[in-house]
Amino acid sequence: MMESGKNFADIILPVPIPRMFTYKIPKNLASEIQIGARVIVQFGRKKILTGIIGKVHNKPPQAYDAKPILEVLDDQPSVNPLQIRFWVWMASYYCCHIGEVMHAALPSGLRLSSESKVQANPNFDRENAAYPMDEREDKILDALENQAELSYEDCEKILGVKTIHPILKSLVAKEAVLIFEKVQEKYSPKIETRVRIKAEIASDKNALEAVFDGLAGKAKQESILLKYLRDVPVFKNIKLNEKGVDKATLLEEGDSESSLKTLIKNGVFESFKVVVNRIEEMEPEKEPAKLSDSQELAVGEIHKHFEEKQCVLLHGITGSGKTEIYIRLIQEVLESGSQVLMLLPEIALTTQIVSRLQQVFGSKMGVYHSKYSDNERVEVWNGVLSGRFSFVVGVRSSIFLPFDSLGLIIVDEEHESSFKQFDPAPRFQARDSAIMLAYFHQAKTLLGSATPSFESYFNALQEKYGYVQLHQRYGEAQLPQYHLANLSADRKKNLLKLDSTRLMREKIQDALSKNEQVLIFQNRRGYSPYIQCEDCGWTGQCVQCDVSLTYHQFAEEMRCHYCGYKEKVPSSCPACGSTQLSTMGMGTERIEESLSMLFPEARMGRMDLDTTRNKYGYQRLLEEFGAGQIDILVGTQMITKGLDFGRVTVVGIWDGDRILNFPDFRAGERAYQQITQVAGRAGRRATQGEVIIQTRNPDNDIFEKVIKGDYYEFFRQEMMERKKFYYPPYVKLVKITTRHADFKTTEKAANALHREMAQIPVKKIVLGPEKALIGRIKNQFQFESLIKLDRSGSTQTSFKERLAEILEDLQSRPEFRSVRWIVDVDPS
DNA sequence: AGCACGCCGACT
DNA sequence: GTCGGCGTGCTC
Numbered sequence: 001m002m003e004s005g006k007n008f009a010d011i012i013l014p015v016p017i018p019r020m021f022t023y024k025i026p027k028n029l030a031s032e033i034q035i036g037a038r039v040i041v042q043f044g045r046k047k048i049l050t051g052i053i054g055k056v057h058n059k060p061p062q063a064y065d066a067k068p069i070l071e072v073l074d075d076q077p078s079v080n081p082l083q084i085r086f087w088v089w090m091a092s093y094y095c096c097h098i099g100e101v102m103h104a105a106l107p108s109g110l111r112l113s114s115e116s117k118v119q120a121n122p123n124f125d126r127e128n129a130a131y132p133m134d135e136r137e138d139k140i141l142d143a144l145e146n147q148a149e150l151s152y153e154d155c156e157k158i159l160g161v162k163t164i165h166p167i168l169k170s171l172v173a174k175e176a177v178l179i180f181e182k183v184q185e186k187y188s189p190k191i192e193t194r195v196r197i198k199a200e201i202a203s204d205k206n207a208l209e210a211v212f213d214g215l216a217g218k219a220k221q222e223s224i225l226l227k228y229l230r231d232v233p234v235f236k237n238i239k240l241n242e243k244g245v246d247k248a249t250l251l252e253e254g255d256s257e258s259s260l261k262t263l264i265k266n267g268v269f270e271s272f273k274v275v276v277n278r279i280e281e282m283e284p285e286k287e288p289a290k291l292s293d294s295q296e297l298a299v300g301e302i303h304k305h306f307e308e309k310q311c312v313l314l315h316g317i318t319g320s321g322k323t324e325i326y327i328r329l330i331q332e333v334l335e336s337g338s339q340v341l342m343l344l345p346e347i348a349l350t351t352q353i354v355s356r357l358q359q360v361f362g363s364k365m366g367v368y369h370s371k372y373s374d375n376e377r378v379e380v381w382n383g384v385l386s387g388r389f390s391f392v393v394g395v396r397s398s399i400f401l402p403f404d405s406l407g408l409i410i411v412d413e414e415h416e417s418s419f420k421q422f423d424p425a426p427r428f429q430a431r432d433s434a435i436m437l438a439y440f441h442q443a444k445t446l447l448g449s450a451t452p453s454f455e456s457y458f459n460a461l462q463e464k465y466g467y468v469q470l471h472q473r474y475g476e477a478q479l480p481q482y483h484l485a486n487l488s489a490d491r492k493k494n495l496l497k498l499d500s501t502r503l504m505r506e507k508i509q510d511a512l513s514k515n516e517q518v519l520i521f522q523n524r525r526g527y528s529p530y531i532q533c534e535d536c537g538w539t540g541q542c543v544q545c546d547v548s549l550t551y552h553q554f555a556e557e558m559r560c561h562y563c564g565y566k567e568k569v570p571s572s573c574p575a576c577g578s579t580q581l582s583t584m585g586m587g588t589e590r591i592e593e594s595l596s597m598l599f600p601e602a603r604m605g606r607m608d609l610d611t612t613r614n615k616y617g618y619q620r621l622l623e624e625f626g627a628g629q630i631d632i633l634v635g636t637q638m639i640t641k642g643l644d645f646g647r648v649t650v651v652g653i654w655d656g657d658r659i660l661n662f663p664d665f666r667a668g669e670r671a672y673q674q675i676t677q678v679a680g681r682a683g684r685r686a687t688q689g690e691v692i693i694q695t696r697n698p699d700n701d702i703f704e705k706v707i708k709g710d711y712y713e714f715f716r717q718e719m720m721e722r723k724k725f726y727y728p729p730y731v732k733l734v735k736i737t738t739r740h741a742d743f744k745t746t747e748k749a750a751n752a753l754h755r756e757m758a759q760i761p762v763k764k765i766v767l768g769p770e771k772a773l774i775g776r777i778k779n780q781f782q783f784e785s786l787i788k789l790d791r792s793g794s795t796q797t798s799f800k801e802r803l804a805e806i807l808e809d810l811q812s813r814p815e816f817r818s819v820r821w822i823v824d825v826d827p828s
Numbered sequence: 829a830g831c832a833c834g835c836c837g838a839c840t
Numbered sequence: 841g842t843c844g845g846c847g848t849g850c851t852c
Contacts, residue, residue, distance in 0.1 A: 011852080016829055021852040044851045046831070066852055099829090817848070 006058055008066060009033060011041060011051035012087070014103040014111065016425075018804065020054050022061045024068045033069075036077030036084060040070045040112060050111045052079050052102060078110060078385070080404050082440050089436060095734075095800055095823040096425035104426055105400035107377035109187040117151055117182045118168060120144040124176045131174045136167055141176060149182070187378040189275045195228075195260065196244030198270050202234050211268050220259040224250065225268070247271060278379050284362035288327045295325050298468050302329065302446065305466025311435055311445040313414075313460045315452055316470030317479075317680070317709075322448050323353060325470075326410055327360055329446065330391060334364070338407025338443070339384075340391045341398060343430055345416040346370060347618075347641045353412075354393060361391055368394030368401065396421065396430030399437055406441040409434045413641075414447040414456060415673055420828040427824045431456075450680060451673040454666075454722075457715055458729045480651070480682040480689035482707040483507070484698040498594035499586060504652055504692050505598060511650040512602055512631055516687075520595065520634040521678045522654040524587045531558060533573035534580040540567070546776045551583055553590075554610070563778045591654055592634045599632065607635035640677040649689050651682040656695035660702060663773065665727045666828070668702055668718050675706045726765060728826075731788040732796055734803075737822040738769065738783045749810065749819040750783035756806045762799050763790035780820075800825075 007030070010020035023041055025033055035053050043049045050073070060066065087105065091098040118140070126141060133141065136159050143150060143158050150158075155168065171177045201207045215222045228250060234241045251257060263269045291299065298314065302325070305312045316322045330340045344353070357365055366380045366389030383389040384401045392398055396419050411419070411431045419430040431447065438445040447456050447465070460467035485501035495502045511518050530548045532539045540549035542560035549558035551569065559566040572579045583590065592606045605621055612618040618638070624630050628647065633639060653659070659671045675693065683689020693703065705714035723730050738750040750769035757766050768785040775781060789795050803823070810816050 013852090014829090015851080017851070019852090023852060041852085044831070047851085061852065064852060103829095 006030075006033075006056040008057055008060060009039075009053050009069060010055040010057070011039060011069070012054045012084075012098050012102050013041070013043060013049050013051045014106075015043070015049075015099045016097050017099060018097045018808070020098065021051070022066050024066045025056070026068045029069055029072050032072040032075065034074075034077050035081055036079040037075075038073040038078050038110070040073065042067055042070060048112070052084070052106075053077075054084055054098070073112075076385070078381075078402065079106075080402055082404065083400070083402060086399075086433075086437055086440055089440075090426055090428055090433060092797075092800065093436075094426045094428050094825045095803065096427070100425045104397065104421075104428075107374060107381055109374035109378035110381065112185060117149045117180055118144070118155060118171075118177050119149045119180065121175055121178050126176075129174070129176070133174070133176070137171055137174075137176070140167065140171065144177065187375055190278050190375070191273050192276045193247045193271055193273055194244040195247050195250060195264070195269050195271045196232075196241050197228065197234065198267060199241070201268060202241040203238055220256060221263055224255050224260055224263060227253070227255070228269075244272070278376050279366070279383070280363070282358060282363040284360055286359040288331065288360050289324050291324055291328060292321065294470060295321055295328075298325055298470050299328055301468045302466070305468065306444045309464075309466040310439060311447065311459075311464075312466035312468060313452055313456050314446055314448040314468050314470065315450075315457075315460075316448065317450050320450075320470040322412070322470065323356060326412070326446075326448070327357070329408060329410070330361070333407040334361075334390055336407060338390075338405050339403050340408045340410070341401070341403065341406060341434070342391070342393045342410040342412065343396060343398065343419070343434060344393060345413050345418045345641065346395050347418075347638055357393060364388075364390050366392040366394075368392055368398040370395050370397070396428075399430055399434050403441065406438060406443040408444050408446065409438045410446045410448065412448045415449045415451055415453040417670075417828050420826070422824075425822075427827075429826050429828070432826065451676045451711065454669050454715060454718065455729045457711075458719070479709065480679050480691045482679070482703075483690065483692045484656075484703055485692050485694045486696070486698050487694050488696045498598060499591075499654075500594065500598060501692075501694055504694060507650050507690055507692050508595075508599065508632065508652065512599060514649075515647075516649040517625070517628070517630070517647045518632045518650045518652065519639055519648055519678075519681055520591060520632060520652045520654055521636075521639060522586060522588050522591055522634065523636055523658060523674065524585070524655075530584055531569060531581050532584045533576060533578055534582055535578040536573060536576040538573050538575040539584075540570075544777070544779045546774050550587075552610075553583075562774065586655060588634050588636060595632055595634065602631040603629060605630035605633045607633060607638050609636070612638065637674075640674070640681065648681055649683050649687055651678055651689065651691045653678060653691070653693040656693040656703070657697060660695075660697070660700060665722065665725070668714075671702050672706055672711070672714055675702075676709075679706075726788050730791070731765075732791055732825075733827055734787040734789065734799075735824040735827040736785045736787070737772065737824070738785070739780045739820040739822065740818065741780055743781045745815070745819065746781040746783055749816045749821075750785065752810060752816070753806065753821070754785055756810070757785070757787065757803065760799055760802045760806075762795045763792075764788060764795070764799065 007025050008022050009025055011023050012020055021041075021043070033053060033056060035056070037053050039051050039053060041049055041051050048070075083105070087098055087101040090101050120141070139158060140150070140155055143154075152168075159167070168177065168179065172179060196202070201211060211225070212222070215225065228245065231245050231250070232240045247260070251260065260269065264271055298316075302312050302314065314322060314325065326342065330342070333340050354367060366383050368377070368380050372380070380389065380392065381401060384392060384403060392401055394401070411434055414431050421428055421430070435445045449456070452460070456465065459465045483503060485503040487496070487501060490496045490501045497505065508518050530539055531551045540558045541547070542549055542563065542565050544565055545560055545562045547560060547562055549560055549567070551558055556569055557566045558569055570581070573581060588606055588608045589610070592604050596602070596604050605625060607618070607621050611621065621633075625633055653675065656675070659674050660667065662670065679689075679691040682691055695703070701717075702714070722728065736753065738746055738753060740746040740749060747769075754766060754769055765788040766785065767788070769783040772782040772784045787799070789799055807821050811819070811821070
């Protein structure tokens with residue numbers, strides 16, 4: 001429309017090649033071409049892909065002849081110009097290809113699927129064929145006489161063979177069939193069949209009475225009619241009949257479909273189909289809670305900061321009532337006509353906070369969850385596009401939804417590491433990207449946390465962000481009381497029982513006898529311990545990766561956490577033959593077992609990856625725990641989210657040392673956050689909660705800081721270290737992993753990269769390459785380089801631009817052709 | 829990433 | 841002799 005006169009378009013395609021692709025705009029499509037519209041193009045010899053128009057221009061490509069755009073799918077672009085700008089920014093900031101960003105951004109339901117189909121060649125005369133057909137070929141041709149088109153799969157089924165290609169190839173050569181690509185929208189709207197009384201009967205009392213008379217003695221039909229009139233009182237309001245009722249609902253109470261069919265046949269009812277929303281309509285049912293004085297105050301402060309700052313950090317301890325503040329701000333922005341996006345970590349999304357928001361905002365709020373089906377995602381996407389949803393709560397990928405006028409982005413629990421995508425590319429940090437997105441929209445960003453990330457807190461202290469602190473705990477809840485339980489001391493005094501200290505046992509017992517609930521935290525991500533030979537020290541190793549296999553009691557197997565390899569537990573040690581194999585370390589599964597031995601009367605529950613894998617596992621555990629059917633709940637990170645139950649008075653951290661010992665500059669920060677978050681689950685109502693931390697290092701500084709709740713002091717100390725050793729936020733990190741199946745090649749490639757990077761003339765430190773902590777994964781060796789860049793934007797841009805050239809150059813050298821480089825900007 | 833082309837082992 | 845293994849080269 002607006003772009004007439006231009007005859008080439010650069011198309012974004014979902015392929016990992018670092019550029020857009022130039023296609024010709026056919027004359028007949030010129031009027032439909034718009035930036036952000038979806039198009040269909042041929043890519044390579046066979047593939048049909050959905051692309052997005054990124055740019056239109058008049059420059060014919062020099063080196064090749066551009067193929068034409070085959071079709072334009074949208075009359076309203078699916079992607080708006082702001083999004084394209086955002087994609088381009090993301091690809092350059094996170095050193096990935098725009099196609100990879102597109103892949104992450106578009107729900108796959110908006111992409112088209114293409115399937116090869118076979119049809120009979122209309123110019124082919126079977127009777128007078130030039131070549132003879134064999135039996136199998138004849139069978140296919142027979143089938144094509146009854147059915148206009150067959151998929152490859154259909155053909156395979158007809159013949160009962162696995163590879164159909166050779167046969168079809170031969171048929172094509174004999175000009176008996178044609179192969180074509182059938183392109184289909186993947187998204188299918190949900191269609192409901194509804195029924196209603198025919199208009200002429202519904203509007204005429206006498207006609208309706210006549211119908212009733214006619215049904216005398218036909219009880220089944222009569223019952224359906226009566227039920228319909230009960231649900232749809234057409235006497236009171238004739239208009240109601242127009243909408244009818246859902247057929248399935250009408251028949252729910254056991255009436256038969258055949259009776260309804262008769263009624264339709266006799267012209268009493270008619271059935272019709274409508275497209276319905278998968279995401280249910282919902283009216284708001286609650287007024288938002290009235291804000292407390294301190295909340296009111298915080299809202300005022302946030303407003304004030306927003307007058308001059310783009311971003312505000314809301315620092316409020318657990319239970320201080322951040323949600324009510326969010327609700328107020330969201331309402332204000334919605335009333336002003338702008339959109340709002342709220343990001344939550346994955347696990348927090350399944351919980352109370354969402355239903356609370358839903359009660360206030362009803363169905364103008366969309367939810368974007370990773371457990372949603374493709375069709376549901378497309379509906380949220382289209383809902384944002386059409387204005388049905390002006391507010392979305394979602395996981396990190398919801399930053400890609402097609403907003404066109406955001407006024408506010410809220411990132412709750414902004415310190416959560418799950419906002420960073422590790423794999424695959426784009427390896428983006430959703431919180432940071434959200435701030436950029438807000439900038440593109442001229443919107444504001446509010447970061448909320450009880451334990452802010454050091455980056456955000458640093459920015460707040462530097463007055464780059466506004467800073468608002470919420471002091472009071474909501475209601476009367478008090479801060480918990482901490483206890484350090486000394487594992488070493490108890491071991492010496494022989495007080496350890498199944499790895500629990502005496503103090504831990506006493507506190508749990510106390511709680512149980514008062515009919516209170518206990519949470520036990522162990523950050524061994526749902527995995528069970530490993531198996532070791534007591535005689536020779538053998539442990540099961542993965543055959544493809546340099547890691548020990550973890551023991552899964554449930555399945556009696558040992559599994560690799562990195563590649564999924566698994567084997568049965570041997571009955572004797574494969575190295576020395578000893579039968580003394582024992583389980584080492586502690587996973588949630590093992591702790592659950594130990595505790596049920598120590599407290600046989602207590603009802604146990606476990607919440608980790610293994611018990612919540614299916615859609616309702618998490619919900620069910622939450623409900624059981626909420627209903628008091630579980631006394632002790634053992635779990636991983638998951639239990640730190642969304643559990644808000646008043647009867648938890650004791651929280652135990654099983655292995656405090658595991659939290660401290662992370663080989664990473666963020667270890668301290670994470671430990672502080674984790675302990676504080678877990679502790680926040682204790683005693684949320686009037687009683688003071690107790691937190692027991694088992695450790696061999698009760699003197700560790702972090703514990704002292706956590707117990708005092710002295711975030712600032714802890715931050716200050718850590719910052720001195722980070723400054724001294726050049727770590728974020730004083731520098732920007734880029735991590736590059738070099739991967740290849742051959743050790744020597746990997747090492748050589750990593751060294752070559754190092755030499756090239758060292759030449760880049762910007763302020764930086766290049767560390768490594770070093771063999772990665774896990775030297776081999778899925779039979780691929782890996783080396784890591786770490787680059788510390790000066791914080792200035794120009795340093796980062798020039799480094800990244802040059803890095804892209806270097807990588808392309810290295811990749812083209814024959815010896816490194818099959819080497820893979822993975823760039824991770826701002827790794828976490 | 830796919831997907832085709834191309835050159836060497838184990839099967840009818 | 842062929843089927844098919846995966847090395848490698850290309851995609852507007």
